Amino acid sequence: MKSLKYIYFLTKVKKLGNNRIKKILKAVPDEDDFFNCSRNDLKRIDGIDSIISAEMLKETPNRQYHESEFEKEYESALKNGIRIVSLMDDEYPENLKMIYDAPALLFIKGKTDFTDRYSLSIVGTRNPTEYGKYTCEKFTHQLSELGIPVISGFARGIDSIVHKECIKKGNLTYAVLGNGVDIVYPPENRKLYDEIINNGAFISEFSTGTKPEKVNFPRRNRIISGISLGSIIIESGLKGGSLLTAEFANDQNREVFAVPGYINSRQSEGTNELIKNGQAKLVTKIDDILVELEFKLKNYLNPGKEIKENKITADLSGNEKVLYEIIGTEVKNIDLLNEESGCPVSDCLVSLLNLEFKGLVRQLPGKNFIRIQQ
Numbered sequence: 001m002k003s004l005k006y007i008y009f010l011t012k013v014k015k016l017g018n019n020r021i022k023k024i025l026k027a028v029p030d031e032d033d034f035f036n037c038s039r040n041d042l043k044r045i046d047g048i049d050s051i052i053s054a055e056m057l058k059e060t061p062n063r064q065y066h067e068s069e070f071e072k073e074y075e076s077a078l079k080n081g082i083r084i085v086s087l088m089d090d091e092y093p094e095n096l097k098m099i100y101d102a103p104a105l106l107f108i109k110g111k112t113d114f115t116d117r118y119s120l121s122i123v124g125t126r127n128p129t130e131y132g133k134y135t136c137e138k139f140t141h142q143l144s145e146l147g148i149p150v151i152s153g154f155a156r157g158i159d160s161i162v163h164k165e166c167i168k169k170g171n172l173t174y175a176v177l178g179n180g181v182d183i184v185y186p187p188e189n190r191k192l193y194d195e196i197i198n199n200g201a202f203i204s205e206f207s208t209g210t211k212p213e214k215v216n217f218p219r220r221n222r223i224i225s226g227i228s229l230g231s232i233i234i235e236s237g238l239k240g241g242s243l244l245t246a247e248f249a250n251d252q253n254r255e256v257f258a259v260p261g262y263i264n265s266r267q268s269e270g271t272n273e274l275i276k277n278g279q280a281k282l283v284t285k286i287d288d289i290l291v292e293l294e295f296k297l298k299n300y301l302n303p304g305k306e307i308k309e310n311k312i313t314a315d316l317s318g319n320e321k322v323l324y325e326i327i328g329t330e331v332k333n334i335d336l337l338n339e340e341s342g343c344p345v346s347d348c349l350v351s352l353l354n355l356e357f358k359g360l361v362r363q364l365p366g367k368n369f370i371r372i373q374q
Contacts, residue, residue, distance in 0.1 A: 110201025124158030230255030
C-alpha cells in the first residue's frame with residue numbers, strides 16, 4: 001500500500017508523465033527518501049529539470065490529500081475484485097515494463113495468474129467481412145491450441161471474436177480497455193465480460209469509473225502492443241485504430257504481422273498498406289508467425305504441442321471432400337464451385353447442404369459459401 005500511495009502521488013504531479021515516473025522510481029524507490037529530497041536532489045534524477053522539480057515540490061503539500069483519495073480508490077477497487085498494480089510489483093506485466101511510457105499504475109480484474117511474457121495480440125476492424133471473421137477464428141484457434149495467451153481490446157468486431165474464440169478453446173485471454181475495468185463497454189458485451197473474468201483478465205490504466213472517452217483509446221492501444229510479443233492485424237481501414245496499434249508496436253520494437261485482404265475491400269486497405277510499406281510482415285498462416293518468434297517462444301511451447309491436423313475430410317463423401325477443399329479460406333460462389341469441381345450445380349448444392357448440416361461450411365447471401373473454422 002505504501003509504494004502504491006507514493007506512485008499515486010507521482011501520477012498527480014503536473015508535467016511528470018509515465019516515463020519520468022519510471023526514472024524517479026529507479027533513482028528513489030523509497031517513498032520517505034523521495035519526500036526528503038531537496039530541489040537539487042530531484043534535479044539530479046535523469047529527465048528531471050528545474051521546471052519539473054518545482055512542480056513536484058509544489059504538489060508535496062497535497063500529499064495527505066492524495067493519499068486519502070487513493071485509500072478510497074483502493075477500498076472501492078477491493079470491493080469490486082479489482083487489483084491495483086504498480087511498476088514495482090511482480091504482477092506488473094513484464095513486457096509492458098519495457099516500453100518507454102509504461103503506465104505507472106494498472107487496474108486488473110480477473111485471474112491472478114496474469115502473464116504476458118509469451119502473449120500475442122490480435123486486433124482489427126469493428127466491421128469485419130466474413131473473410132476477416134474466418135481468419136480471426138483460425139488464428140485465434142491455432143494460438144489457443146499452442147497455449148499462447150491472446151490479447152485484444154474488447155471492441156466490437158475482431159476484438160470480440162478473439163476473446164470469444166479463446167474462451168471456446170479454454171485459452172487465456174486478456175482485454176485491455178480504454179475505460180475503467182468496472183465498466184462494460186460496449187454494453188452488448190456483458191456476457192463476454194463475465195466470461196473473460198473467469199478465463200483471463202481486464203487491464204486498464206484508467207481508474208475505476210472512467211468512461212470510454214475517444215481520447216483514451218490510443219493510450220489503450222499502446223498497452224495492447226506493449227504487453228505482447230507481437231501484434232497481428234486482421235482487417236483495418238486506412239484510418240482504423242488497429243493501424244495505431246501497429247505504429248506503437250513498431251516504435252516499441254515489437255513484431256507486427258498483417259493478414260492481406262482483397263484489393264477491393266475497404267476493410268483491408270489498412271492492412272495491405274502496412275504490408276506494402278514494410279511496416280508489417282505478411283502472414284497467411286500461424287507458422288509464419290511462429291517462425292518469426294521462434295527464439296522468443298522456444299522455451300514456452302512444449303515440444304509435444306503442435307497444431308492439430310484437420311482430419312475432417314476422412315468422413316466426407318467424394319463431392320463433399322472436393323468442395324470442402326476448394327472453398328478453403330475464401331468465400332466461393334456456387335458458379336465458381338461448379339466450375340472448379342466439375343460437379344453439376346444440383347449435386348454441388350446437395351453436397352454443400354450436407355456440409356452445412358455437418359457444421360463445416362456456412363452459406364452467405366447470393367449462394368456464396370465459406371468454410372467454418374474448426
